[in-house]
Amino acid sequence: DAGITQSPRHKVTETGTPVTLRCHQTENHRYMYWYRQDPGHGLRLIHYSYGVKDTDKGEVSDGYSVSRSKTEDFLLTLESATSSQTSVYFCAISDKGQGAYEQYFGPGTRLTVT
Amino acid sequence: SQQGEEDPQALSIQEGENATMNCSYKTSINNLQWYRQNSGRGLVHLILIRSNEREKHSGRLRVTLDTSKKSSSLLITASRAADTASYFCATGDGNNRLAFGKGNQVVVIP
Numbered sequence: 001d002a003g004i005t006q007s008p009r010h011k012v013t014e015t016g017t018p019v020t021l022r023c024h025q026t027e028n029h030r031y032m033y034w035y036r037q038d039p040g041h042g043l044r045l046i047h048y049s050y051g052v053k054d055t056d057k058g059e060v061s062d063g064y065s066v067s068r069s070k071t072e073d074f075l076l077t078l079e080s081a082t083s084s085q086t087s088v089y090f091c092a093i094s095d096k097g098q099g100a101y102e103q104y105f106g107p108g109t110r111l112t113v114t
Numbered sequence: 115s116q117q118g119e120e121d122p123q124a125l126s127i128q129e130g131e132n133a134t135m136n137c138s139y140k141t142s143i144n145n146l147q148w149y150r151q152n153s154g155r156g157l158v159h160l161i162l163i164r165s166n167e168r169e170k171h172s173g174r175l176r177v178t179l180d181t182s183k184k185s186s187s188l189l190i191t192a193s194r195a196a197d198t199a200s201y202f203c204a205t206g207d208g209n210n211r212l213a214f215g216k217g218n219q220v221v222v223i224p
Contacts, residue, residue: 040216041216042202042214042215043202043204043214044214045211045212048211050210056210058211090156090157092156092157102147103159104159105156105157105158108154108155108156
């Protein structure tokens with residue numbers, strides 16, 4: 001999986017609790033992305049980063065925040081988890097920017113909010 | 115949003131047959147990409163075709179792009195059981211984001 005790890009791989013949490021997912025890369029790629037995958041919706045972009053401390057919103061960013069303090073790590077935080085955030089979350093990286101180049105995906109984190 | 119939309123949504127074929135999937139999109143694009151996802155795994159990039167290209171090959175994969183019809187097709191020749199997966203198209207508009215379709219489930223029967 002191109003030097004991308006996600007942690008945890010599985011998590012069950014209760015409604016209202018904060019949750020942080022971590023994406024770690026060893027490829028030194030500039031761009032990093034967080035997606036969620038839900039049945040019937042495909043992959044939807046939550047947030048992405050185009051450099052250290054540079055982030056921007058995707059199409060489903062409400063309820064999520066991100067941080068990138070160093071090139072290799074991109075954190076996704078659910079400040080107060082809701083059942084609608086039950087999903088599989090994927091991190092991806094890209095070297096030149098996804099408009100022109102392929103993305104490499106991590107193995108995913110399955111999050112269940114009860 | 116220039117989200118891709120794959121058609122057909124599900125395809126079941128015999129090993130050795132060809133599998134064809136289509137993708138349509140709504141706005142102008144810089145490139146179109148196809149990804150494969152095996153059950154429980156992350157997506158894997160298969161092939162990228164730029165807006166000024168009409169056809170591209172990679173091994174048993176053939177991708178075509180018709181920008182006038184805003185559509186693309188992915189052909190997998192001589193399918194194998196290992197090709198069983200979901201296939202996604204994704205469009206890039208030249209900015210830093212991709213828009214993915216909902217995916218196309220392909221089952222290859224040995």
